[in-house]
Amino acid sequence: MGEEEGKxxxxxxxxxxxxxxxxxxxFIFVLLALxxxxxxxNMVSMVLYFMGPMHFHLATSANTLTNFMGxxxxxxxxxxxxxxxxxxxxxxxxxxxxxEIVGLSMMTIQAYSKALKPPLCGKPSCMEGGIxxxxxxxxxxxxxxxxxxxxxxxxxxxxxxRHKGEAxxxxxxxxxxxxxxxLGGTVGVTVVVWVSTEKGWYWGFFISTMGSLVGFxxxxxxxxxxxxxVPHESPLIRVFQVIVLAMKNRSLSRPGSSAELxxxxxxxxxxxxxxxxxTEQFSFLDKAAILGKDTKAEPWKVCTVTQVEEVKVLxxxxxxxxxxxxxxxxxxxxxxxxxxxxxxxxxRNLGHLVVPAPSIPVIPLIFxxxxxPLYEYFFVPFARKITKHPNGITQLQRVGIGLVLSAVSxxxxxxxxxxxxxxxLAHSPLATGGISLFWLSFQYAIFGIADMFTLVGLLExxxxxxxxxxxxxxxxxxxxxxxxxxxxxxxxxSIINAVTARIAPxxxxxxxxxxxxxxxxxxxxxxxxxxxCLNFANYLYxxxxxxxxxxxxxxxxxxxxxxxxxxxxxPLSENENGSKVTTEEVSSVQTEENKEKVAGx
Numbered sequence: 093m094g095e096e097e098g099k100x101x102x103x104x105x106x107x108x109x110x111x112x113x114x115x116x117x118x119f120i121f122v123l124l125a126l127x128x129x130x131x132x133x134n135m136v137s138m139v140l141y142f143m144g145p146m147h148f149h150l151a152t153s154a155n156t157l158t159n160f161m162g163x164x165x166x167x168x169x170x171x172x173x174x175x176x177x178x179x180x181x182x183x184x185x186x187x188x189x190x191x192e193i194v195g196l197s198m199m200t201i202q203a204y205s206k207a208l209k210p211p212l213c214g215k216p217s218c219m220e221g222g223i224x225x226x227x228x229x230x231x232x233x234x235x236x237x238x239x240x241x242x243x244x245x246x247x248x249x250x251x252x253x254r255h256k257g258e259a260x261x262x263x264x265x266x267x268x269x270x271x272x273x274x275l276g277g278t279v280g281v282t283v284v285v286w287v288s289t290e291k292g293w294y295w296g297f298f299i300s301t302m303g304s305l306v307g308f309x310x311x312x313x314x315x316x317x318x319x320x321x322v323p324h325e326s327p328l329i330r331v332f333q334v335i336v337l338a339m340k341n342r343s344l345s346r347p348g349s350s351a352e353l354x355x356x357x358x359x360x361x362x363x364x365x366x367x368x369x370x371t372e373q374f375s376f377l378d379k380a381a382i383l384g385k386d387t388k389a390e391p392w393k394v395c396t397v398t399q400v401e402e403v404k405v406l407x408x409x410x411x412x413x414x415x416x417x418x419x420x421x422x423x424x425x426x427x428x429x430x431x432x433x434x435x436x437x438x439x440r441n442l443g444h445l446v447v448p449a450p451s452i453p454v455i456p457l458i459f460x461x462x463x464x465p466l467y468e469y470f471f472v473p474f475a476r477k478i479t480k481h482p483n484g485i486t487q488l489q490r491v492g493i494g495l496v497l498s499a500v501s502x503x504x505x506x507x508x509x510x511x512x513x514x515x516x517l518a519h520s521p522l523a524t525g526g527i528s529l530f531w532l533s534f535q536y537a538i539f540g541i542a543d544m545f546t547l548v549g550l551l552e553x554x555x556x557x558x559x560x561x562x563x564x565x566x567x568x569x570x571x572x573x574x575x576x577x578x579x580x581x582x583x584x585x586s587i588i589n590a591v592t593a594r595i596a597p598x599x600x601x602x603x604x605x606x607x608x609x610x611x612x613x614x615x616x617x618x619x620x621x622x623x624x625c626l627n628f629a630n631y632l633y634x635x636x637x638x639x640x641x642x643x644x645x646x647x648x649x650x651x652x653x654x655x656x657x658x659x660x661x662x663p664l665s666e667n668e669n670g671s672k673v674t675t676e677e678v679s680s681v682q683t684e685e686n687k688e689k690v691a692g693x
Contacts, residue, residue: 130300171243192237420577456540
């Protein structure tokens with residue numbers, strides 16, 4: 093049997109080596125650029141679409157956009173769960189991509205048809221009856237499709253670099269992942285936004301629809317080049333099993349040694365799942381791995397140590413996830429109130445060209461297009477010499493830098509709004525001109541750099557640290573943070589309005605009505621800057637508390653044993669940068685390769 097397996101492995105290995113890597117990633121990068129072109133363009137301009145043709149009030153339009161964005165990123169959990177459990181990540185992307193195209197097509201139809209636009213009613217929202225149903229159906233079909241794709245696509249890309257010696261390439265992939273999105277977003281906030289605001293909103297939605305359609309066709313064409321994973325057992329069921337059994341066995345005493353806890357053999361683990369070493373954190377969960385006398389080792393009767401450690405890893409990740417929510421609440425303001433700033437009492441002329449206010453984010457996008465390659469090819473090699481870390485700095489250090497910069501961005505935004513508002517109030521409402529639109533570039537540029545650090549840091553962190561059976565679901569935590577940030581934005585706006593309306597002498601909230609010049613957006617920005625500073629202090633605590641999965645004390649021994657006994661020998665060695673291959677990389681590579689070979693992939 094072993095000889096037959098060896099022959100099968102040897103015959104499939106050359107074909108497997110031709111798959112994956114940056115050749116396969118090119119198709120993913122093309123989809124990212126084309127899909128993000130429309131997504132970012134609409135993300136920064138739809139608040140004007142809601143206030144214009146849709147007749148929403150200021151706060152209502154901001155909340156409608158943030159609720160849409162929050163739902164989109166929340167639904168990434170659906171795509172992540174499905175692609176881990178039932179379908180390949182490739183199939184999940186195409187299915188949800190089709191739903192996204194339907195939603196965008198409906199948005200295009202509504203923007204074009206006069207019969208599907210609501211009449212002006214003077215209410216915060218005029219969406220009622222069939223028009224309202226069509227509007228929200230289109231909006232949330234788009235959210236479902238886009239969210240599902242976001243839940244599966246990063247992990248599909250990460251799967252192309254799961255073989256030995258590809259640890260550095262994985263970090264490079266996530267940097268290029270952001271660069272592709274940024275390039276697409278740059279085209280979106282210039283070309284697509286200009287078309288939407290100058291030629292008609294339906295033209296902007298139409299371009300977005302066609303861009304996404306072409307992108308998903310390109311993704312489909314890349315199938316022969318992808319490394320496709322075999323869906324695992326439901327990750328949620330594995331988590332529930334640990335929780336249920338830990339509660340059931342709560343009266344039992346923990347064994348004196350972790351070796352007495354139940355675990356599958358190393359030979360079995362090579363064909364089923366990665367094997368994670370025992371840790372002492374959250375020790376009450378270890379009771380799920382106690383195998384009672386005369387009890388058969390079956391699901392819902394006992395869990396393996398690896399299964400318990402998977403739950404511990406996810407639990408350790410949660411404080412990191414929650415510590416990044418405030419930053420994404422700040423991001424929501426740059427896509428709502430900052431766009432409205434640029435549309436009122438600011439000089440939008442660039443020579444003979446009138447710059448649409450939603451196009452101002454092109455400045456940080458251009459910064460990022462330049463800074464991402466500089467970070468990858470200059471900063472990382474330089475930092476690597478100092479820190480001896482393969483990626484220059486750790487993922488959590490990268491996230492921390494982004495959180496600091498987001499607080500600075502909000503403080504700058506408040507200062508710029510004071511300058512803009514003072515000019516607006518000193519001049520007639522009918523006066524033309526104002527301070528330059530490019531004053532907004534400071535807050536956008538700083539936040540763009542913050543996003544470069546935080547977004548990629550989170551994607552890589554959640555992908556690397558996740559158990560092999562939960563890569564998509566874990567990567568979706570990045571989007572979950574965005575989702576909570578957008579929803580929190582809507583809540584904070586409503587609370588700030590309610591509280592300030594009670595205490596302000598005018599009895600009006602900071603963010604009331606249609607006229608931003610009569611609001612106190614600057615105070616709202618300063619409030620978020622202070623909140624961001626407090627949040628960073630909270631993040632520092634949890635980041636210092638977090639223990640990377642690859643730092644486990646017996647990791648090297650486990651690597652050697654796995655390498656010796658697995659069907660595909662993967663000896664522990666130094667990669668091209670001189671750093672050791674990690675437990676997660678070795679075990680997940682073996683697991684995925686063996687599963688693919690058994691399944692005939």
